[in-house]
Amino acid sequence: MLLTDPAANTQDFTVAFGQLPSGTGQLVFKALQSHSDGKIVRWIEEQQPGRPEPENPAPTLKLTAATTSDFNSPGAASTAGDSTARALAVGGFVVAVLALIAGGLALARARRARQ
Template sequence: MTDRTRTPRPRRTRLLRAALGSGALATALLAAGAGVASAHVTVSAPEATPGGSDAVITFRVPDESESARTVGLKVRLPTDTPIASVLVQPKTGWSVTVSQAKLATPIKTDDGEVTEAVSEIDWKVTAGGPGIAPGQFDEFSFIAGQLPDAKTLTFKAVQAYSDGSTTSWIEEPAPGSSAEPEHPAPVLTLAAGSGSSSSGPPDGSGSSGGSSEPASPSVSASASDASNAAAEAANPDDAASKASAVTGIVLGALGVLLGLAALVLALRRHAT
């Protein structure tokens, strides 16, 4: 005699698979959303200081497309706080075009006044070049001669894909807002004391020979802390990426719990 109060095993199996599948799908979607949200074009230069020189500025470019490769990167340099000179690092598989603009206010340097400065660097993949594949990233660098006496530098970038689409990383936060735009422009923080500079010590008291006395532990520790803080400030997206990843994991776990709860309710209904 058949017990009609029990759900047949095949049906229970289907319910279990559906509930677990919905929870896993929620987890995957949330985790994927967190990963995409943090994959911005960013800029870093740990040794860059206000008024410093010979700092390597690097742009990290991830490919966010599901199928298209990144084949171009155009970076606009600020002209209101210009960089006196730029030397672009050669990159295999990419060509580069450098554009200059006349400055409203010339830059005073040890070699005289600079009336024109680089306003745009345009990298394009060469014929037959691989570009940047989906799920990968690459880096583009240049050396800044004399940096402006500024706290931050905002670069605007346009990323080009093999399917003809582009992503403009040019948005800036609204005044007084701490919310990050959907496509934020890369911002470089120039932190005093973040690294070495060829311009020498600020007070001019140092020499190339240095001193025979070792630095005190407290001074060395302070310099190390300042360097670490500057590195973190130059990469604000790292903290945001970690926060997004944690949020995705927590929400994914909640999705699994909700799926299991739905399964329990379904089994109880069919058991009555």
């Protein structure tokens, strides 16, 4: 998500969603922007139809229906990829724990052999 403020400063934010709500065409993210001088800007005003844009509009994400190409695009999330990543992470953790145990046993044997 890219947010732009009136001073032309932009910041990218990663937003992860589970199931998006149905029955609505948009999501509104009310946000507070804190500055180093203690000033807080409240980006919480929702745009009202037929009215001018508010001074501090809340960031809004417009929702559209998914298409078949959305699921086949290279950037689409993959459940299989997530499962593989988790399995590899767990496997790496197990290997690291076993290596620590083996290292501790080797150190204990070396100390006993010196005595």
